[in-house]
Amino acid sequence: MIDLHTHSTASDGTLRPEELVELAAERGLSAMALTDHDTVAGIPTALERGEARGLHIIPGVELGIRWEGGGKMHLLGYYVRHQDGGLGERLGWLCDRRRERAQRIVEKLNAAGIQISFAQVEEIASGQFIGRPHLARALMEAGVVSNMGEAFGRFLNPGRPGYEDKEELGPEEAIKLLKSVGAVAVLAHPRTLKLDAAGLARCVEELKSYGLDGLEAIWSGHSREQMSAYKTLAKQMNLLVTGGSDFHGENKPDIKLGSGRRNNVQVPDSVLEALRERRTPPAPSGR
Ligand code: AMP
Ligand code: ZN
Numbered sequence: 091m092i093d094l095h096t097h098s099t100a101s102d103g104t105l106r107p108e109e110l111v112e113l114a115a116e117r118g119l120s121a122m123a124l125t126d127h128d129t130v131a132g133i134p135t136a137l138e139r140g141e142a143r144g145l146h147i148i149p150g151v152e153l154g155i156r157w158e159g160g161g162k163m164h165l166l167g168y169y170v171r172h173q174d175g176g177l178g179e180r181l182g183w184l185c186d187r188r189r190e191r192a193q194r195i196v197e198k199l200n201a202a203g204i205q206i207s208f209a210q211v212e213e214i215a216s217g218q219f220i221g222r223p224h225l226a227r228a229l230m231e232a233g234v235v236s237n238m239g240e241a242f243g244r245f246l247n248p249g250r251p252g253y254e255d256k257e258e259l260g261p262e263e264a265i266k267l268l269k270s271v272g273a274v275a276v277l278a279h280p281r282t283l284k285l286d287a288a289g290l291a292r293c294v295e296e297l298k299s300y301g302l303d304g305l306e307a308i309w310s311g312h313s314r315e316q317m318s319a320y321k322t323l324a325k326q327m328n329l330l331v332t333g334g335s336d337f338h339g340e341n342k343p344d345i346k347l348g349s350g351r352r353n354n355v356q357v358p359d360s361v362l363e364a365l366r367e368r369r370t371p372p373a374p375s376g377r
């Protein structure tokens with residue numbers, strides 16, 4: 091089995107990249123993609139540990155997409171050339187905007203009488219990437235809330251006193267960025283778009299015109315029926331079927347690495363072969 095959707099402490103997971111790889115090896119996975127949000131900072135450590143443990147690591151990334159459809163659109167990139175300067179610059183820009191957003195959220199929470207500091211949030215985040223789960227942790231540590239769900243429900247969800255939008259790339263730019271670094275571009279968890287069948291087909295058609303390669307049909311938050319409907323759609327549109335748990339460690343404790351929620355995620359090794367065929371190998375470097 092393989093898992094093509096995981097998050098480490100480089101974004102908003104709670105295991106360090108090397109711990110994540112160790113867990114994957116213990117679970118008996120043969121391959122794992124590290125797909126942190128908006129950063130590839132965890133990739134070198136994951137590759138190194140994967141090599142030591144004989145586990146194939148796919149360098150990946152997950153991008154939030156600006157989209158007017160109402161639901162949430164995320165794209166996954168697989169086999170990204172993670173050392174590419176252009177990619178690093180664009181991701182760095184996204185993380186800089188995230189940092190400013192986290193500062194604005196802290197100011198809003200302070201104005202609402204909640205005493206947390208940006209320095210605390212930075213310490214919890216421990217890297218370039220800051221997301222709402224880090225703000226949720228700060229609220230928990232301050233004793234304002236007792237769990238993540240309460241932090242989002244009372245303060246961090248849209249319409250709550252600590253909500254701020256984040257900067258995102260548009261779908262065309264994001265897919266072209268992924269393709270420019272040799273990656274296979276996949277629409278993550280189609281369910282979160284909140285479209286009916288016809289709307290989803292139109293949306294996927296548009297993404298395909300920008301270069302989309304696949305659909306993440308298998309995902310912890312999909313029902314059996316949704317998984318099979320997304321597989322059918324992928325087949326009709328000549329797209330790859332991929333899958334992963336969306337493991338975040340203790341930030342989403344009901345989701346298990348390699349198996350999702352109550353074993354609902356089972357991604358066969360054959361998905362990896364299809365993915366590898368679709369990637370653009372790096373151009374041969376001159377001497
Ligand atoms: P951000 O990208 O900074 O807006 O943060 C979004 C992340 O927050 C998502 O990736 C989820 O992992 C996490 N998240 C959203 N709602 C909740 C929730 N109710 N409980 C735990 N994590 C959540
Ligand atoms: Zn996340």
Ligand code: FE
Binds near residue numbers: 152164278279
């Ligand atoms: Fe996602």
Ligand code: FE
Binds near residue numbers: 095097152336
């Ligand atoms: Fe994810």
